[in-house]
Amino acid sequence: MAKEPVRVLVTGAAGQIGYALVPMIARGVMLGPDQPVILHMLDIPPAAEALNGVKMELVDAAFPLLKGVVATTDVVEACTGVNIAVMVGGFPRKEGMERKDVMSKNVSIYKSQASALEKHAAANCKVVVVANPANTNALILKEFAPSIPEKNITCLTRLDHNRALGQISERLNVQVSDVKNVIIWGNHSSTQYPDVNHATVKTPAGEKPVRELVKDDAWLNAEFITTVQQRGAAIIKARKLSSALSAASSACDHIHDWVLGTPEGTWVSMGVYSDGSYNVPAGLIYSFPVTCQNGEWKIVQGLGIDEFSRKKLDLTADELSEEKALAYSCLT
Ligand code: NAD
Ligand code: LMR
Numbered sequence: 001m002a003k004e005p006v007r008v009l010v011t012g013a014a015g016q017i018g019y020a021l022v023p024m025i026a027r028g029v030m031l032g033p034d035q036p037v038i039l040h041m042l043d044i045p046p047a048a049e050a051l052n053g054v055k056m057e058l059v060d061a062a063f064p065l066l067k068g069v070v071a072t073t074d075v076v077e078a079c080t081g082v083n084i085a086v087m088v089g090g091f092p093r094k095e096g097m098e099r100k101d102v103m104s105k106n107v108s109i110y111k112s113q114a115s116a117l118e119k120h121a122a123a124n125c126k127v128v129v130v131a132n133p134a135n136t137n138a139l140i141l142k143e144f145a146p147s148i149p150e151k152n153i154t155c156l157t158r159l160d161h162n163r164a165l166g167q168i169s170e171r172l173n174v175q176v177s178d179v180k181n182v183i184i185w186g187n188h189s190s191t192q193y194p195d196v197n198h199a200t201v202k203t204p205a206g207e208k209p210v211r212e213l214v215k216d217d218a219w220l221n222a223e224f225i226t227t228v229q230q231r232g233a234a235i236i237k238a239r240k241l242s243s244a245l246s247a248a249s250s251a252c253d254h255i256h257d258w259v260l261g262t263p264e265g266t267w268v269s270m271g272v273y274s275d276g277s278y279n280v281p282a283g284l285i286y287s288f289p290v291t292c293q294n295g296e297w298k299i300v301q302g303l304g305i306d307e308f309s310r311k312k313l314d315l316t317a318d319e320l321s322e323e324k325a326l327a328y329s330c331l332t
Helices: 016-026 045-060 075-079 099-120 134-143 158-172 210-214 217-221 223-229 231-239 245-260 307-331
Strands: 006-011 037-042 066-072 084-087 126-129 153-155 183-185 193-195 200-203 206-209 268-273 285-293 296-299
Touching (some): 006 016, 084 134, 134 153, 134 307, 153 285, 158 183, 158 193, 158 223, 158 245, 193 223, 193 307, 210 217, 223 231
Parallel strands (some): 006 084
Antiparallel strands (some): 153 268, 200 206
16 A cells, blocks of 8 residues: 655755755655655745745656655745754855854754744754854754754765765775764764764675774774765865755765664664763763664664764864853844
């Protein structure tokens, strides 16, 4: 029997990421090849005509799984009945800016959209915030939507996770699908900590630790980390626009694994509400290694954290605490 359609909201749908993301969702990349979807696309009035153009293209592409499109500048109409919300709407940084430089413009959007989601989305709606500063926007959304369960509000660090997999795969000249269990700790910012201490590669002789295969701790502890931390800026420098296809694809991965589960023995990175695991202060949206089953994520527990890593976990937590204070100062 055909499944009931799932309603997926994409905010900022007339923007660059939106343009890459909506066809992926309509093709089943996010929720699977047998899951019909109804797309809800929100943007602001100056982008209404462009948004309508995206809707026309979705119709023209004749996606078999796409059962309807709502294209609107009305936040209540956009949020009504949605099961998944991908929050991309906001302003991207330009060359030379840090992601938190777009804080004042973007956090106020997340405060106001929180109440629309809280009142009008389907019960148990899963939310991923993509717009920067992603962790802090998600935190503001959570704080101003107190009736949405905190476990349902997350932010995207899967792009950083995928970037780390990509760097290891290039360095070792192995398939990216054979590399697993990297971790992005903390903020989706240049203080994030891409950690390979538990990562492995599938080889004909079984799974081997990344450190054993790379045989270059100096590279892993320095250049690898800064490359992943700075990849967003490198893309902006090269494209004069921030990443879009990789962000869209990673947002699909994030929701796909959250809803459909992570493979046995594999974890992914998600920005989730901290419960104090790994001595990360509770009450931040912080990226952790998680496994997902039955539509729920769980932080992977018990991983060894050496002194080098500890400092990096704390540094990025400190930045998130500062961002939280800054966000509140922008809202008053
Ligand atoms: P963009 O400027 O191309 O598109 C953003 C869209 O949001 C625009 O169409 C704009 O009109 C719309 N918008 C603005 N305010 C809105 C509001 N209140 N409600 C609904 N829509 C609104 O930008 P983009 O390149 O698509 O990037 C979007 C965001 O995603 C930026 O903040 C960017 O920094 C961030 N980003 C995050 C990641 C990540 O990994 N977390 C990766 C890439 C980009
Ligand atoms: C990215 O990581 O590519 C995005 O967050 C865009 C940016 O500002 O770096």
